[in-house]
Amino acid sequence: MRIHSESDIELVRRARAGDRDAFGTLALRHAGTVRRLTRAVLQHPEDAEDAAQDGFVNAWLSLHRFDDRQAFGPWLIRIALNAARDLRRRRRVRRTEALPPGLAGEGRDPEAQAGDALSRERVARSLGALPERQRAALVLFEVEGYSHAEIAALLGIPEGTARSDLFHGRRRLRELLGEEGSQP
Amino acid sequence: MKQGESFEARPDPVLGARLRAGLDPGDGARFVQSLLARLAAPPRPVEVLAQWARPGFAAALLLASALGYWMTRHSLEPAGAGPAAEVAAADLTLDRDALMVAAFDDTQ
Incomplete structure (x- = not known):
């Protein structure tokens, strides 16, 4: 699949005309962001994967409504966040579990993998202690590089609230990671 | 207090790297493969319903409003x-x- 040769908009136009491969290229380009975000929001790996898939399917079905003057990434993120919220409503009875380690890093040194897995589990557990909106804001800012204003628009909150969520989320996450890091 | 001081306007690369590693979803190609397989399959009933939910709700709302108007008008005659x-x-x-x-x- 050609990942970097075409812009998102060109791929959207092709996908809109029914080209599934073009949509696959778009999906591959944005899957990391969407899947990290649904994981941060749902805190359950299987639900997060389902929500990410639902988000992409909804985006595929709604491509005719996408405005070409917009950026595709934020549009997709909004759809994925809605899919995550919908899925959580449908499966509210399911207990929230910490993300299990070990999905990535196959084929590496087992000791290094175990260390990575432990670290991932710590991060996931610490992140899980924050409110949902703070989790989403943190991932969008720290990992995906969105600005305060963009995060505010994506989450449907005032910019000041996004700043405040980030400030408190960061502080709490650092505390939690520090506390966990100091444990044997 | 300046905004930059109080809210740390720039991403923290260390925290970002830990978050990225902690939320690493794994194989993207496999995810896309299963997505494309799902798109190729006939849409599930829930997806069809989801597609119709918004226009359906709008139509129901319009119908309820019209019915409400009609009933109010006749009861007040x-x-x-x-x-x-x-x-x-x-x-x-x-x-x-x-x-x-x-x-x-x-x-x-």
């Missing part, structure tokens, strides 16, 4: 309006007169 209502009112007047005569006869 004056009783004397329309020929049927006039006939009913005339019958009622006659009955009342007959009753008054009967009552007068009883008292005598």
